[in-house]
Amino acid sequence: DTGVSQNPRHKITKRGQNVTFRCDPISEHNRLYWYRQTLGQGPEFLTYFQNEAQLEKSRLLSDRFSAERPKGSFSTLEIQRTEQGDSAMYLCASSTLGEQYFGPGTRLTVT
Amino acid sequence: GDSVTQMEGPVTLSEEAFLTINCTYTATGYPSLFWYVQYPGEGLQLLLKATKADDKGSNKGFEATYRKETTSFHLEKGSVQVSDSAVYFCALFPWDSNYQLIWGAGTKLIIKP
Numbered sequence: 001d002t003g004v005s006q007n008p009r010h011k012i013t014k015r016g017q018n019v020t021f022r023c024d025p026i027s028e029h030n031r032l033y034w035y036r037q038t039l040g041q042g043p044e045f046l047t048y049f050q051n052e053a054q055l056e057k058s059r060l061l062s063d064r065f066s067a068e069r070p071k072g073s074f075s076t077l078e079i080q081r082t083e084q085g086d087s088a089m090y091l092c093a094s095s096t097l098g099e100q101y102f103g104p105g106t107r108l109t110v111t
Numbered sequence: 112g113d114s115v116t117q118m119e120g121p122v123t124l125s126e127e128a129f130l131t132i133n134c135t136y137t138a139t140g141y142p143s144l145f146w147y148v149q150y151p152g153e154g155l156q157l158l159l160k161a162t163k164a165d166d167k168g169s170n171k172g173f174e175a176t177y178r179k180e181t182t183s184f185h186l187e188k189g190s191v192q193v194s195d196s197a198v199y200f201c202a203l204f205p206w207d208s209n210y211q212l213i214w215g216a217g218t219k220l221i222i223k224p
Contacts, residue, residue, distance in 0.1 A: 006154075031210065042200055042214040043155065056210060091154055098143050098162070098204050100212060102154040 002026070004103035006092050012109045013082055020078045021106045025094030032075050033100060034067055035091040043091055049075060082110045113138040113205050117215035120198075124191055125223050132186040132218045134175075134201035143204040144168075144177055144184040145212070150197045158186075158199070196222045 005024045013019050025032050030051050035043035046065065048056040051072040060066070064082075069075040079086055087110045093100035118133040136142065146158040146168070159168030161177035161184065168175050175186045184201060201215040 004154075033210070040217075042217050043212075045211060048210045050210075093155075099145055099157055099160055101157060102147075104154040 004092055004094050004101055006090075006103040006106050008106060009104060010107045010109075012111065015084060015110055016081055018078065018080045019082055019108065020076050021090055021092075021108075023075045023077070023092030023094075023103060025074070025092070026101055027073075029094035029096055029101070030072070031095045031097075031100075032069055033093045033095075034075070034077050035093065036061070037089045037091055037105070046077075079108075082108075084110045086110050113142065113203060113213045115201050115203050115213050115215040117199075117201050117218050120217070120219035121221050122218060123221045123223065126193055127190045128222075130186070130188040130191045130195075130220070132199055132201075132220070134184045134186065134215060136182050136184065136201075136203050136213075138182075138203055138205055138213075140206035141179075142206055144175070145202045145204070146173070146175055146184070146186050147200040147202060148197045149200065149217075155200065191220075191222050193222045193224050196220055 007022045032049045034046040047067045049069040064080045067077045089105045091105045093102045114137045143162045145160045147155040148158045149155045159170045161168040164179035166177045173188045198217045198219045200217045203213040
């Protein structure tokens with residue numbers, strides 16, 4: 001049973017650079033979610049896909065953030081022109097309905 | 112709107128103590144309820160769930176009962192271990208939702224040997 005996987009686990013980048021994170025969901029799950037989590041806080045919802053359709057993206061933090069799920073399987077989250085305030089853990093989750101299963105997260109540090 | 116309220120942490124207990132972490136919710140209809148656990152530096156793991164009133168979710172010695180009359184889903188464990196030290200999140204999936212979990216703020220649990 002392979003769970004949700006995320007790559008890379010850690011990313012250090014300089015301010016102004018672009019970064020891209022990948023999420024591979026549980027294979028039979030058609031729903032995929034991206035969250036951001038800062039230290040001491042709960043998950044903050046960013047966006048959601050059902051199959052390849054992005055059904056909710058109004059919570060993406062700015063137009064520097066974008067996500068894709070081109071074939072309804074893996075997904076990528078891109079942050080353009082990173083800022084120090086983007087430093088956080090980025091979590092991916094997948095589900096069929098109801099409970100969501102999370103990956104280990106990608107920790108982004110912007111210097 | 113729907114919301115989840117958890118007891119504030121940190122909660123500090125000695126090993127083998129009894130644990131209760133309170134969670135209450137506000138929601139219309141019949142939401143599903145979850146507890147997630149997050150160990151340091153890791154993602155969130157689903158600990159247990161309940162999908163209807165009076166359901167009891169259980170896993171790894173933890174239990175929680177869906178109480179509609181008190182709109183609560185308190186997490187309990189009879190004898191905690193140092194390895195239970197983590198942050199615990201209560202979450203709600205609204206009955207009319209297509210996707211969005213509603214999260215509590217999380218409760219940090221510290222178990223001392």
